[in-house]
Amino acid sequence: MSLEGARNRTGGSAGLVLLGLGLYTVMMAYLLRIPCRVPEWHMAEQVPQLCATVIGSGDLGVHSTDVAGGFFTGGPTGDQPVLVGMITTIIGWFASNLSSLVGLNVGQGFYLDLSLVLLALVWLGIVAVVSSLSGSRRTDALVMALAPVIVLVGFQTWDLWAVLFMVLALQGYVRGNPAVAGIMVGFGASVAFFPVVVLVAILIIAARHRFLKDIVSALLWAVFSWAVINGTYMITAWDRWLKQFNEMVRSDTDEPSLWKVWGSTVEPRTGVSLGSGDGGQYVLLSMVLALVFVLLVALLSKREPSAVQVTFLLLAFYILLAKEYSLSYVVWLVPLVILCRRNWIEFAVWQVVEMLYWATAVLPSSAWPTLPWVQEFGWSAQDLLAVVRYVFLIYLVVAVVVDMFRGRKAAALGASAVQ
Secondary structure (H helix, E strand, O other): OOHHHHHHHHHHHHHHHHHHHHHHHHHHHHHHOHHHHOHHHOHHHHOHHHHOOOOOOOOHHHHHHOHHHHHHOOOOOOOOOHHHHHHHHHHHHHHHHHHHHHOOOOOHHHHHHHHHHHHHHHHHHHHHHHHHHOOOOOHHHHHHHOOHHHHHHHOOOOHHHHHHHHHHHHHHHHOOOHHHHHHHHHHHOOOOOHHHHHHHHHHHHHHHHOOOHHHHHHHHHHHHHHHHHHHHHHHHOHHHHHHHHHHHHOOOOOOOOHHHHHHHHHHHHHOOOOOOOOOOOHHHHHHHHHHHHHHHHHHHOOOOOOHHHHHHHHHHHHHHHOOOOOHHHHHHHHHHHHHHHOOHHHHHHHHHHHHHHHHHHHOOHHHOOOOHHHHOOOOOHHHHHHHHHHHHHHHHHHHHHHHHHOOOHHHHOHHHHHO
C-alpha cells in the first residue's frame, strides 16, 4: 500500500471514530432524559431542571394550516428565534404530512424526536468543523465529541445551532474568506446573539494591521444575511420581533453571576460590596474595560493572534461579567476551549467541575453530603462549586492571554497551518 493510501485509510478510520463518539454523546443525552418522557414517573415535577427544555414547543396543526406565517414569524408558536422558527415550521409540516400519508397519529413526541435528530446532526457538524480546524491534531475533536456538558445541557436549547454557525464563521475567516464568516455570523445571530463576537474578533485583528477590508466584508455580509432571515418578520410583526430580539439579548436566567457569587460568599467575610446583587452599574463598565483589555492583548502580542483565541477571550469575559453564568453558556465555550488550549487533562477537569455544578442545580440539596469545613464559611456545596467554576474560567482566560503573548498561535490553532 502506498503512503498516500495509508494516510487516506487512517483518515477514514479517524472519521468513523469521530462519528461514533459524536453519536455516543447524542445517545447518552437522549437516554438521560427518557424518564422525563414517561408521564407516570412525574420526573418533570421531581427534577424540573433535568426535564426543562425549549425543544419541541409548538402545535403540529399550525404547521399544516399556516405554513407561511409560522415560517417567517418565529415558528408555530411565534416565540422562537427566526431561523429556528423556519426550521421547526418545516419539521412540523413534514410531521403533519407524514401523519396524513401513513395514517398514523403523529403527535408532539414525534415532533420532538425530529427536532432532536436535527440537533444531533448539528452536533456532528460542530465536531467535524472542530476536527477541520484542529489540523493534524484530529484527536482534539475526539476529546470534544465526548464533552459531558453537551450530554447534560446541550440538547435542552437551540444554542447548538448558533455554536455551529460560530465555528463555521471562524473556519471561513481562518481560511481567508471573511464573506463566508459574515454570512455565518448573520445566520448565527438569527438564533442567539453570541456569534456576533466573531465580528468583534475580526475587527480587533484588522485593527492590528490597520487593514479594514476583512471587517468591512464580514460586516456587510453579516448584515445582509441577517436581514434576509429577519426582514419579513420585522416588516410584518415588528412588535413581536422586537420582543423576541430583546429576550434573546437580555440575560434572564436564574443562574448565579460573578456578582451574586461575590455577594453570597466573599462579601459576608470581607465586607467588600460590589453594589446590587446583579452587578448593577458595574456590568457595562467592566465589559467595556474587558474589551479594551482584549484589544490591547491582541495589539501587543508577539505574533498575530488567531481569531479563535480572540473570540474565546471576548466570549469568556462576557460570561464572567454578565448577570448570570448559565450552564448553556458552557456549551458556547466547548469548541473554543479545545481549540485554544489543546490540553485534554485541562479540558476534562473543566468538564468535571461543570458536571458537579450541574448536579447541584438538578438534584435536591438533601442529596449532597455535608461539608463542615465549607459550612463554616456559610457556603453550600453549590456555592463552593460556583466559585470553583469561576476560578477555572479565569484560569483559562489567563492561560490564553499568556499563549498570545508568547506567540503560541500554531500551538493554539492547528488550522493556522493552512493560512
